[in-house]
Amino acid sequence: MDNSIIFKGADVAAALIRVGDALISQREHLTDLDQAMGDGDLGITTSKTGEALKAYASDTLSGDDLGKYLSAAGMKVNSAAPSTMGTLLATALMRAGKEVKGRSELDGPALATMLQAAYQGMMERGKAKLGDKTILDALGPAAVAFNNALDEGDDLPTAGDKMIFAAEEGLAAVTPLRSQIGRASWVGERTEGLVDPGCAALVIILQAIVNG
Amino acid sequence: MDNSIIFKGADVAAALIRVGDALISQREHLTDLDQAMGDGDLGITTSKTGEALKAYASDTLSGDDLGKYLSAAGMKVNSAAPSTMGTLLATALMRAGKEVKGRSELDGPALATMLQAAYQGMMERGKAKLGDKTILDALGPAAVAFNNALDEGDDLPTAGDKMIFAAEEGLAAVTPLRSQIGRASWVGERTEGLVDPGCAALVIILQAIVNG
Amino acid sequence: MKKIINQPAEFVPELLEALFKAHPDQLSYQDDVHSVVRTDSPIKGKVGLATGGGSGHLPVFLGYVGTGMLDGCAVGDVFQSPSAEQILSITKRIDSGKGVLYIYGNYGGDVMNFDMSAEMAEMDDIQVRTVLVKDDVASAPPEEAARRRGVAGMVFAFKIAGAKADQGASLDEVAAATEKALANIRTMGVALSSCTVPVVGKPTFSIGDKEMEIGMGIHGERGMKREKLQTADEITERMTDAILADLQPGAGDRLAVMINGLGATPLEELYVMYGKVHEILAEKGIIVYRPYIGEFATSMEMAGASFTFFKLDDELIELLDAPAHTPFFTQL
Amino acid sequence: MKKIINQPAEFVPELLEALFKAHPDQLSYQDDVHSVVRTDSPIKGKVGLATGGGSGHLPVFLGYVGTGMLDGCAVGDVFQSPSAEQILSITKRIDSGKGVLYIYGNYGGDVMNFDMSAEMAEMDDIQVRTVLVKDDVASAPPEEAARRRGVAGMVFAFKIAGAKADQGASLDEVAAATEKALANIRTMGVALSSCTVPVVGKPTFSIGDKEMEIGMGIHGERGMKREKLQTADEITERMTDAILADLQPGAGDRLAVMINGLGATPLEELYVMYGKVHEILAEKGIIVYRPYIGEFATSMEMAGASFTFFKLDDELIELLDAPAHTPFFTQL
Numbered sequence A, B: 001m002d003n004s005i006i007f008k009g010a011d012v013a014a015a016l017i018r019v020g021d022a023l024i025s026q027r028e029h030l031t032d033l034d035q036a037m038g039d040g041d042l043g044i045t046t047s048k049t050g051e052a053l054k055a056y057a058s059d060t061l062s063g064d065d066l067g068k069y070l071s072a073a074g075m076k077v078n079s080a081a082p083s084t085m086g087t088l089l090a091t092a093l094m095r096a097g098k099e100v101k102g103r104s105e106l107d108g109p110a111l112a113t114m115l116q117a118a119y120q121g122m123m124e125r126g127k128a129k130l131g132d133k134t135i136l137d138a139l140g141p142a143a144v145a146f147n148n149a150l151d152e153g154d155d156l157p158t159a160g161d162k163m164i165f166a167a168e169e170g171l172a173a174v175t176p177l178r179s180q181i182g183r184a185s186w187v188g189e190r191t192e193g194l195v196d197p198g199c200a201a202l203v204i205i206l207q208a209i210v211n212g
Numbered sequence C, D: 001m002k003k004i005i006n007q008p009a010e011f012v013p014e015l016l017e018a019l020f021k022a023h024p025d026q027l028s029y030q031d032d033v034h035s036v037v038r039t040d041s042p043i044k045g046k047v048g049l050a051t052g053g054g055s056g057h058l059p060v061f062l063g064y065v066g067t068g069m070l071d072g073c074a075v076g077d078v079f080q081s082p083s084a085e086q087i088l089s090i091t092k093r094i095d096s097g098k099g100v101l102y103i104y105g106n107y108g109g110d111v112m113n114f115d116m117s118a119e120m121a122e123m124d125d126i127q128v129r130t131v132l133v134k135d136d137v138a139s140a141p142p143e144e145a146a147r148r149r150g151v152a153g154m155v156f157a158f159k160i161a162g163a164k165a166d167q168g169a170s171l172d173e174v175a176a177a178t179e180k181a182l183a184n185i186r187t188m189g190v191a192l193s194s195c196t197v198p199v200v201g202k203p204t205f206s207i208g209d210k211e212m213e214i215g216m217g218i219h220g221e222r223g224m225k226r227e228k229l230q231t232a233d234e235i236t237e238r239m240t241d242a243i244l245a246d247l248q249p250g251a252g253d254r255l256a257v258m259i260n261g262l263g264a265t266p267l268e269e270l271y272v273m274y275g276k277v278h279e280i281l282a283e284k285g286i287i288v289y290r291p292y293i294g295e296f297a298t299s300m301e302m303a304g305a306s307f308t309f310f311k312l313d314d315e316l317i318e319l320l321d322a323p324a325h326t327p328f329f330t331q332l
């Protein structure tokens, strides 16, 4: 794969299925993380999300409009898993889809725009800011790193690796902090030193997208 | 002690205190027996009965009328421990007291009559019959044995021992049987082979009365 | 099971004192906090209705003292009978001259104390009649139904008696209506965990993590069988079938159905069971006239449930439908 | 904790289907069993009131749909938000043209989905306003009160909103009354044992046999402190003091007081706690205008309790006193 790679409907569907599989297989791990600082439902949410993505990608033809295709995937995710993380992932899909409305193929720059839109959408929907110790703290740096890598002429696999690395760094950077929003914020100082489950989920998702 | 021994108020009070102490000290044991085939409250009932008897015997002058004295003890027991066993013991005290109304001294034959009256009273109050596997199956034979022993010229200690032996034999005789009345009857065949807690309590009481 | 209590021995008096603080307009006591009566008793021209029994079953027993239901309740210690004296004191307070009906569960200690109280009340020229509740089909076979214990079905008996008494019926009439109701009431329960009597401090029975006790009594009396825990549908079928076999309703019959939580079982699970009961009855053409789903007769923190079916006719429906209002139970 | 369930994933749809079988006159659904509405909705001339949230808290949330309270409730899976679509479908059904007020607890997933629904409803020209419930004093200090989670206090919010809407008030007026109520409502809870989410199958947290968690949330969110289990009086003092410090009522003030069981704690223990609350308040000259003692907002089979204090004025008293009737809550 290099920078000129183009993704078509089948590639996008395959990526949705990979993400679905990864989210399902990491169910126990995410549940454990969320039991430590939340309500322990994240594994359920992500595996419902995963099931919904897989069912959608298997049952629905991607058609000519990948934007519509992804937005509709977001609606499915919201119906299947309407908790915080499910709703944020649904929002990400819908907003990413909106960016590529009418397009039947996606290239690197399109992916970069979609990632940025997903981040913006999650921020608007959840009203969290960077540093609150949420999924945003992994997604924000990942979106920036991916975009910068492409700008600097990296090929797609390299840009993908840099994106994952940035997400992991973002996760690590907020781990010592105290959660400032959502359920974990009620746990207060006891969250210091614990991995944010949403960041962990994001890393899993990005890895599944890239490692196709 | 021989057959001509006479009991006065102080002796009766001392016997009540001995019975009280014995019932309190056997609390755990009786609870365990009642958990096996009932609701596990017999230890509570007997220790409340014991406390009530001790408080009564320490606080109340026996006066001239041992009949009244014992009947009033029965009322106290009913207020303190109104469950099945407490109520039966209260009934026994009231009915035994009635037999010796107006008397300030008790001899062997009086005791035999009181025992028989206690048995009759319990039977009327609880509407159980011999063989139903209740306290009656220990008390009935005990009352008969005591009376027979005196009739046959035994001295009081001997008659007392025979009474206890008969109670223990009564207990043993019904142990293989199935409980036919009260809470234990709902446990059905699972009561076969278990000691009836009420019989066990009666043996404890008789031992405490005799071993003064 | 952990408890939020102070001194175990003070548990019942403390809760009773709180009760009178919480509901002074509706409840007060006579002589002793254990003798709970309607503040407005005696009610002129009405038969007095009394119950009693051990604590640990709220809303049973005292929770049904109020408008349209009972006039008084003698409260024992946890799972213990009240004393004859306590029963007598409510009897005297609630008698308006029309007599007093005792309605309570068939437990040895309670029977003896209510009987003693009745004997004493008669010496005071108060007419007393007794109706025993013996609704638990798991506690004895039909041919020995007189031995059965009284459980959640008593709530329907209180409701019917209360409505009948409110119509100005005589003591005999109220007793007859209550007996008629009880002849049509059957209950069965299942327990998943034990309760703990505060002064005992250890569970009444132990039960494995994957076991259930079918036919359990509400004081921890053993049931018919210790078994592997089954699904909600399987448990519901078992209990429904057992009750139906005993009560024998036919197609077209109308039932009041109570799905009663014993303490720790969530309302959600009670609804899941109700769904299955409804389905089974519907298949047989039996109509649920009125469902009662919630906690009506508990065993403190026991996990489990009981089902009570009450076969109705027009007279019983009229009485069941009458409004009632107590601090624990309100029906419009 | 053992459960009486069938397939864990079917738990919520099964209980909802049972709900509609049990209460067909009062409750029905729109599009999807998860979208519960009053059978008689929309009510002409009345603002529509909607709530929603995860299952596992009965009677919260759907238990307050009925006369004098709410018009609809979107029901999520256990402890999960409902979807925007489900919320939207009740919104459309209950709007009579006067707009719809959303009243629900401050949880991320719920906020996002209600917001999404509100955005879509506006595209259909339905006016929507939102009032968030944030009553749990243990979840954030006063200066960060906006972060607090919503727990049992929402029941009082439903009651006030329902009464205000029944008076024919406008959407803004109902929202204002509800906000005024919530500004005077504070809650705090204590847990003694965990609940278990059916599909998870293991307890949300583990807690020692002699421990308690003060300030616990109703989904098993950790509290302020894990401590040695204390007596009822000590626990009650701790929670009462914490709420009073936040709410700051003065002598002569009138409070509605809710002593709410989280699931496995017996009513008897709730009364023991109420007795102490009453005593503490009386010492400060604070009047309990109306006590609510029972299970109003649970966490399935969690053992523990929450206290909610609601400071009243004449307007709020009039609204609180208005009658209400739902399948789970009746007030005369």
Ligand SMILES: Nc1ncnc2c1ncn2[C@@H]1O[C@H](COP(=O)(O)OP(=O)(O)O)[C@@H](O)[C@H]1O
Binding pocket: A034, A038, A039, A040, A041, A042, A045, A083, A084, A085, A086, A088, A122, A126, A127, A128, A133, A134, A135, A136, A181, A182, A183, A184, A196, A197, A198, A199, D108, D109
């Ligand atoms: N307002 C928010 N904006 C963005 N992310 C959030 C927000 N609140 C929580 N999160 C993320 O969601 C994760 C938890 O997801 P989930 O378990 O679904 O939440 P909950 O159970 O609280 O509804 C957190 O680890 C955090 O990364």
Ligand SMILES: Nc1ncnc2c1ncn2[C@@H]1O[C@H](COP(=O)(O)OP(=O)(O)O)[C@@H](O)[C@H]1O
Binding pocket: B034, B038, B039, B040, B041, B042, B045, B083, B084, B085, B086, B088, B122, B126, B127, B128, B133, B134, B135, B136, B181, B182, B183, B184, B196, B197, B198, B199, C108, C109
């Ligand atoms: N009707 C009865 N008549 C005589 N004795 C009885 C009767 N019912 C039960 N008992 C006795 O009472 C004992 C149980 O006493 P207790 O624990 O106080 O009863 P419960 O807890 O059922 O009220 C039984 O072991 C039996 O000996």
Ligand SMILES: [Mg+2]
Binding pocket: A039, A041, A083, A084, D079, D080, D109
């Ligand atoms: Mg959640």
Ligand SMILES: [Mg+2]
Binding pocket: A034, A038, A039, A040, A041, A042, A183
């Ligand atoms: Mg979570």
Ligand SMILES: [Mg+2]
Binding pocket: B039, B041, B083, B084, C079, C080, C109
């Ligand atoms: Mg007992």
Ligand SMILES: [Mg+2]
Binding pocket: B034, B038, B039, B040, B041, B042, B183
């Ligand atoms: Mg017993």
